[in-house]
Amino acid sequence: MNQPLSVKSLDDYAVGTPRPFSLWDASPRVKLGPLGTEPALSDIVGSLQTTMHAFAKKVMRPIGRHLDRLSAQEVVDKGSQLWEFRRAYAELGISVETLVTFPPEDMPAIFTILFEELGWGDAGLSISAGVDLLPHYMAAKFGNDFVAKTYPETLVGCWGITEPDHGSDSLDANGAIFHQGGNYGRPNCVARISDGKVTIRGQKSAWVSNGPIAELCILYCAAETGAGVDPRRGAVIVVPLDAPGVSKGKPLEKMGQRALPQGEIFFDDVELDIDHLLVAPEDYKKGVYAIHTEANALMGAAFTGVARAAYEHAFAYAHERKQGGVPIIRHQDVAKRLFHMARKVELSRAITRRIVTFNMTNEMPALQAAMFAKVTATQHAFEVASDAIQMFGGNGVALEYPVEKIFRDARSSLIEDGCNEILSIKGGALLADPDLLPPTI
Structure with missing residues (x-):
């Protein structure tokens, strides 16, 4: 005969171990963790998450709130708390040199959790970081050790790609978004490559993140060779911003992400040795594809953190604020709204982690997948922040409360690193399978 199963007590099960149905609570309820339904993290990743969350809470949030109330010039001035943030962040030791020492199997979680916690702390400061x-990360990706040997990682980095006349189309070297009768037009920044030198003339737009404070730029621009100027056969160049001929415009005043300095960079016949050329014209499309994949994944992780911050503020407020004699969480519409906010945070985290894992382990990263993460997370961050304002009522639009700032920060992300509409068009083009299309005539 079969022996009856022995019934264990709750004490026989370790925390985090699934319990048999018989030991469930009479009225089952699970309290989710700080990262929602995140499975148990490895010791390395768990330690990083704890450290970064404390840093985001104690350093980033108060500094981000303070910088948000300053003028753009005051943000970058000496003595600004922006420099206090940079010093504290540097002490964490997060660099390309240290990131490559982590086990490869942990890298997707490290990357996504690192930038989620930074985004949770402050959107603008997370993009700055x-x-x-x-410059160093992409040079390593390109297999170029010149940057690491020549320029220390302590230099403030930036990425210059968009121009006064060219925004998201600067990210579209394949021309997938253009009308069939359209063309790129005249580039605003051109690098002439000849005789072992690179000479740069022109400007990058006011949207260069870290531009006003940067010391080293990874520059994407059109290239002039013997065949003339072709923006689709451009060049990727690392540019020390103390080189003769480099100048900068005023820091940009903007609605959101005010802790992130952004501004123009001008190049007046800036001449560099050819070693500074990271990607030559024949490989330019690959260079754009590579950095855009990384940038969109970063945006997915950071704005998962922004959405989570908005949700957590709303969640706490719903338990504190009373209307009709009860905390507003007891009102059905508030509970329903919170549910959908939490769902969107979970979806953003899940899709970003899944895609980063795929792109870090596949033979080649999928740019359209990185676009899935960016578009999903930024759209969700905007929606969750808007719902948080609605839940706060009149307090939601008051400067005294944090959600109006989060909303402004999230709104900028729908345009940042390629506006979402353009990414959807380009991503759709990347989904097309040439093997299934009829032959062209």
Whole structure:
């Protein structure tokens, strides 16, 4: 005969171990963790998450709120708390050199959790920290060790690609978004490549993140060769911004992400040795594809954090604020709204982690997948922040409360690193399978 199963007590099950149905609570309820339904993290990733969350809470949030109330010039001035943030962040030791020492299997979680926590702390400061890495990070991706050997990672980094006459189309070297009768037109910045030198003339737009404070730029621009100027056969160049001929415009005043300095960079016949050329014209499309994949993944992670911040503020407020004699969480519409806010945070985190894992382990990263993450997370951040304002009522639009700032920060993300409409068009073009299309005549 079969022996009856022994019934264990709750004490026999470790925390986090699934319990048998018989030991469920009479009225089952699970309290989600700080990262929602995130499975248990490895020791390395868990330690990073704890450290970054404390940093985001204690350093980033108060500094971000303070900088949000300053003029753009005051943000970058000496003595600004922006520099206090940069010093504190540098002490964490997050650099390309240290990131490559982590186990490869942990890298997708490290990347996404790092930038989610930074985004949770402050959207603008998180983007500043992200673009800071790009000159060294992308040079390593391109297999070029010149940047690491020549320029220390302590230099403030930036990425210059958009121009006064060219926004998201600067990210479309394949021309997928153009009307069939359209063309790129005249580029605003051109690099002439000849005789072992690179000479740069022109400007990048006021949207260069970290531009006003940057010391090293990874520059994407049109190239002039023997065949003339072709923006689709451009060049990727690392430019020390103390080089003769480099100048900068005023820091940009803007609605959101005010802690992120942005501004124009001008190049007046800036001459550099050919070693500064990271990607030659024949490989320019690959260079754009590579950095755009990384940037969109970063945006997905950071704005998952922004959405989570808005949700957490609304969640706490719904338990504190009373209307009709009860906390507003007891009102059905508020509970329903919170549910959809939480759902969107979970979706953003899940799709970003899944895509980063795929792109870090596949033979080649999928740019359209990175666009899935960017478009999903930024759209959700905007929607969740808007719902948070609605839940706060009149307090939601008051400067005293945090959600109006989060809303302004999130709104900028729908345009940042390629506006979402353009990414959808280009991403759709990347989904097309040439093997299934009829032959062209």
